[in-house]
Amino acid sequence: MKKSISLVATGMIALSVLAGCGNKEEASGGSNGKVKIEFLEYKSEAKGTFSELAKKFEKENPNIDIVVTNPPDSVTVLKTRVAKRDLPDVIGMGGDVSYAEISKAGALKDVSKDSALNDIQPAYIDMLKDISKQDKVYGIPYAANANAVIYNKTIFKELGIEVPTTWEEFIAAAEKVKAAGKIPFYFTFKDAWTALPAYNVLAANTQGDDFFKKLDKGDTKFAEGHKEAAEKLLTLLKYGHKDQNGKAYNDGNVAFAKGESAMYLQGIWAIPEIKKANPNIEVGVFPYPIGDSKVVSGVDLLLAQSSTTEHPKEAKKFIEFLLSDENMKEYLTQQNAFSAKKGIVQEAPELEGLKASFEKGAVVDFPDHYVPTAVALDKQLQVLTQKKDAKQYLKTLDTEWEKVANRK
Incomplete structure (x- = not known):
């Protein structure tokens, strides 16, 4: 600095x-x-x-x-x-x-x-x-909070989209929304941290067991464990909107509330803000259909x-x-x-889509909770959303992680 x-x-x-x-x-x-x-x-x-x-x-x-x-x-x-x-x-x-x-x-x-x-x-x-x-x-x-796909039930009904249960169905749903002339996902990367909710889920369900314990021991690297997550995040960005890095969190809450996108990749904490902007919106949630589909909580x-x-x-x-x-x-x-x-x-009807995951214990911790502040994961993700270079992103993460490790 x-x-x-x-x-x-x-x-x-x-x-x-x-x-x-x-x-x-x-x-x-x-x-x-x-x-x-x-x-x-x-x-x-x-x-x-x-x-x-x-x-x-x-x-x-x-x-x-x-x-x-x-x-x-x-x-x-x-x-x-x-x-x-x-x-x-x-x-x-x-x-x-x-x-x-x-x-x-x-x-x-x-x-x-x-x-x-x-x-x-x-x-x-x-x-x-x-x-x-x-x-x-x-x-x-x-x-405890949870990261989930927040979706507009009205748009899903209008387009005949069922809640996806596999990654292929998830992308197919985004394609169908896009083909209808609507925005599949609304992104707000002006606030760097807003890339974390989606990335946390993608990483948690693909990095493998004990990733951070292995990372501490030097038995793995981000370039290995987080490669799939980074690539999948870039895939999702293809179904966003113009000026993804010019919109902030509050912009996204209001835009989604007004029906500007079919889905919103945020934490469930965004729902009260969405409903403030539009009390009549029919909103639901579902786990990201990836890997074991564990909910990050x-x-x-x-x-x-x-x-x-x-x-x-x-x-x-x-x-x-x-x-x-x-x-x-x-x-x-x-x-x-x-x-x-x-x-x-939690009895809120809009969170019904996550209850089964909590009941059967299909939950996993937030990966970013294990990343030192000095690594600046949110800022690195913000750069990834701008440059769309997964290889460089992963290399930077490994370099920053090693710097912190060497100071211990």
């Missing part, structure tokens, strides 16, 4: 940290005598939901105030605050490589023996252990308590409040997510 860019980035982070410090000071206590707990959560779309739940908690606990913070680029802000030991009391983050880094830094409380884990589906606990390469657990898995949100909080009892009480069946159902309903907790079922 050029020095000038680095300095700009550092300045932005510094500003974020100052804002974070202000929140921390506010959360540590106040003139009203109440205990203030800062809850930093990384999902911008969930801030409203958590603010509502925080108000509900405060009514039940009048001596505790919850300050919900959701800064831009919240994970970067959190890492900076970890380095400065200026931690929020409660943290809501994804079960990915950032969780691994922050837990190894000693910033999170060990909850391996917390009884709350007894109610969590074991697969999600195992995912946290696999990602962090630790036997201990430093957060309670809360919600990982720990989208975990709840962790900082190891340095001055109010551990109050922080734990708030986490327990969020984990209650009633409040978890409220979150799942508003955010269109799946529960990491046993016995809580």
